[in-house]
Amino acid sequence: MKSLQELRDMRKRLEKDMTARDDKEIAKVIIGMGTCGIAAGARDILQAVSDEINKRDLNVKIVQTGCIGMCEEEPIFDIVKPGEDRITYGNLTPDNARQIIVEHLINNRIDTEHVIARHNN
Amino acid sequence: MSKENIYRSHVLVCTGTGCVSSGAREIKDVFIDELHENEIENEVRVVETGCHGFCERGPIAIVYPEGVFYSELKENDVAEIVEEHLLKGRIVDRLLYVDDDKEKVPGYSDIAFYKKQKRIALKNCGRIDPENIDEYIANGGYEAMGIAFTELDQDKVIEMVKDSGLRGRGGGGFPTGLKWSFAAKSVSNKKYVICNADEGDPGAFMDRSILEGDPHKIIEGMAIAGYAIGADEGYVYVRAEYPLAIKRLRKAIKDAEEYGLLGDDIFGSGFNFKLNIKEGAGAFVCGEETALMASIEGKRGMPTPRPPYPAVKGLWGKPTNINNVETFANIPFIVQEGPEAFSSYGTEGSPGTKVFALTGKINNTGLVEVPMGTTLREVIFDIGGGLQENRKFKAVQTGGPSGGCIPEEYLDLPIDYDSLLEVGAMMGSGGMVVMDDNTCMVDVSRFFLNFTQSESCGKCTPCREGTKRMLEILNRITEGEGKSGDIKLLRELAEHIRDTSLCGLGQSAPNPVLSTLQYFENEYIAHIEDEKCPAGVCPDLKGAYYVLEDDCIGCGICMKACPVDAISGKPKEVYTIDSEACISCGVCADKCPKDAIAVG
Structure with a gap:
């Protein structure tokens, strides 16, 4: 270690892997993994989301949840940013899931085509 | 997915010594197998961690990002957690902590x-x-060291530690910054920093848990101390009975060396620091600093008179600074967050927090860290969950064999160095043994004195002979052979040993006796004059068991439990105990659902 800056750069690189254990409020993608969700392909969605997040180096937590009752619309995920409404997207495919992640989390645009609900937090 | 993969979920399995002995290693292995089986090993990472403190409920696993706490796990529970929680996102209710x-x-x-x-x-x-050194760095590790080495001069570091008000966590409570300034002032071509990890109090495991759970923090704290006093070499003196702590510390030192965080010209500052581990054989007296240094030098672990203090003439005759594990663990926080952040916790005279090992008749055995000034009641009842089987609190022993027993009337005492001294106990390293009404206080003081007596190194007469004589008297009292002058004699011996012993071991050895005499003298009197042990512990003084007629419901459970058939009676009538046949084992009293059996 040749300088304090070198350590700080290293930390920046390493701390991404600790995001999952962080207590701080950061954006979350909550994926419906009930029987209905899994049957409709939620596992593929989960893999696509996690791949996209890794690839784009986003500070986002991926959380799983059970069935929320709208089995018809599965696969479903919710995106919650701190202090913003919780947006539910449905009828996902790995491709549109990747698109939504980029639009919502990077460009701050809600992809209205796939939104099925909006909840006040 | 690539190896650089960020895992979406982390399963933290506690592999502190407590959880390992309840099977945590096997739990971890099954997790890895099951993740592989379900093909999610690239999504979920299993991490071994140090102690979570909640040893009572081990093995423990925490699943992030949800932060779900699973306790008392068995190997065949793991498949369910993997399939339900990690694969499908449903929390396994039945395994949650209650x-x-x-x-x-x-x-x-x-x-x-x-x-x-x-x-x-x-x-x-x-x-x-x-x-994993990367996880330590990811959480801000070694940044305090970097700041100290490159942005602060030595005096400034010492000033920060002084301003924080940090006092030695090994027990004495000497101001750490002041101690550092003594060593810094000594002029020499060679100085040393020593970490005292010779944790020897019965029931104490704070230092072990820190070394096992976060070894890099100790390395960082020691290196900062080295920089502040001008020492380029350090020793961690740790007892050989802590194999896991030694293994992890050894790996941590190696990793830090590889990263250039130990060695020469750290952070380009021109400062060098290297660390060695010295394994001690486990003699209690080696926790005393002069004996500890003798042991590192390869001599017998015996104390020598001070002065000269280690800051002037320490290890191999060179100026040396010795602090306890927990003291060093607080240093990175003070440098990184500032002395005010530290002193915003705790009390004016004792800033910061203190780690305690909770043991004895308490529900939540484990490791806790609370701000100084927290009351004993909060620690024992709110955090510790109160006494086992809802029994009545009698006393709490703090400070190990050098400390004292604190009775119920002081439960609302805010814990800090000075308040504990005022009531005749001491902070010590942080052991807290909780006792219920089934504990005999004479027996307790005999236990601790027996410990110090056998750990006395034998160098000075008051400690070697005095503790032996005191122990003889206590043995006599618990065997029903106590004499009327014994209490006075105990007090007299205690005062002489305290005033004339060479080192802290002898000076504090009488404390358990003095404090129990102060608060529970009536128990001593009952043993000596009435030949009775009120708590029913001392076998020779137990007296006979008898049935309280008004409370007996005639269930017959006692009769079935009695190993010598000394109890007779008919269902729904009052049972009786034949005192001739009774061997005073106490099983009937334990089994009675109505507490209708008494002794004495």
Whole structure:
């Protein structure tokens, strides 16, 4: 270690892997993994989301949840940013899931085509 | 997915010594197998961590990002967690920790045991993999060291530690910054820093848990101390009975060397520092600093008179600074967050937090860290969950064999160095042994004196002979052979040993006797004059067991439990105990559902 800056750069690189254990409020993608969700392909969605997040180096937590009752619309995920409404997207495919992640989390645009609900937090 | 993969979920399995002995290693292996089986090993990472403190409920696993707390796991529970929680996202209710009010608590932070704690020294314990230096760095590790080495001069570092008000966590409570300034002032071509990890109090495991759970923090704290006093070499004196702590510390030192965080010209500052481990054979007296240094030098672990103090003439005759494990664990926080951040916790005379090992007749055995000034009641009842089987609190022993017993009337005492001294106990390293009404205080003081007597190194007469004579008297009293002058004699001996012994071991050895005499003299009198042990512990003084006729419901459970058939009676009538046949084992009293059997 040749300088304090070198350590700080290293930390920046390493701390991404600790995001999952962080207590701080950061954006979350909550994926419906009930029987209905899994049957409709939620596992593929989960893999696509996690791949996209890794690839784009986003500070986002991926959380799983059970069935929320709208089995018809599965696969479903919710995106919650701190202090913003919780947006539910449905009828996902790995491709549109990747698109939504980029639009919502990077460009701050809600992809209205796939939104099925909006909840006040 | 690539190896650089960021895992979406982390499973933290506690592999502190407590959880390992209840099977945590096997749990971890099954997790890895099951993740592989379900093909999610690239999504979920299993991390071994140090102690979470909640040893009573081990093995423990915490699943992030949800922070769900699973306790008392068995190997065949793991498949369910993997399939339900990790694959399908459904929390496994049946394995959640159940709080005292019978509610299932999913979140780590919702558990009463953790709510009142403030973790500075233990911040990373249970949250990071102690064998992975990257996780320490990712959590801000070694940044305090970098700041100190490159942005602060030596005086400034010492000033910060002084301003924080940090006092030695090994027990004495000497101001750490002041201690550093003594060593810094000594002029020499060679100086040393020593970490005292010779934790020897019965029931204490704070230092072990920190070394096992966050070894890099100790390295960082020691290196900062080295920089501040001008020492380029350090020793960690740790007892050989702590193999896991030694293994993890050894790996941590190696990793730090590879990263250039130990060695020459650290952070380009021109400062060099290297660390050695010295394994001690486990003699209690080696916790005393002069004996400890003798042991490192390869001599017999015996204390020598001070002055000269180690800061002037220490290890191999060179100026040396010795601090305890927990003291060093607080240093990075003070440098990184500032002295005010540290002193914003705790009391005016004792800033910061203190780690305690809770043991004895308490529900939540484990490791806790609370701000100084927290009351004994909060630690024992709110965090510790109260006494086992809801028994009545009698006393809490703090400070190990050098400390004292604190009775119920002081339960609301805020814990700090000075308040504990005022009531005849001491902070010590942080052991807290909780005792219920089934504990005989004469027996307790005999236990501790027996410990110090056998650990006395034998160098000075008051300690060697005096503790032996005191122990003889206590043995006599518990055997029913006590004499009327014994209490006076005990007090007299205690005062002489305290005033004339060479080192802290002897000076404090009489404390358990003095404090029990102060608060529980009536128990001594009952043993000596009435030949009775009120708690029913001392076998020779137990007296006969008898049935309280008004309370007996005639269930017959006592009769079935009696190993010598000394109890007779008919169902629904009052049972009787034949005192001739009774061997005073106490099984009937333990089994009686109505507490209708008494002794004495």
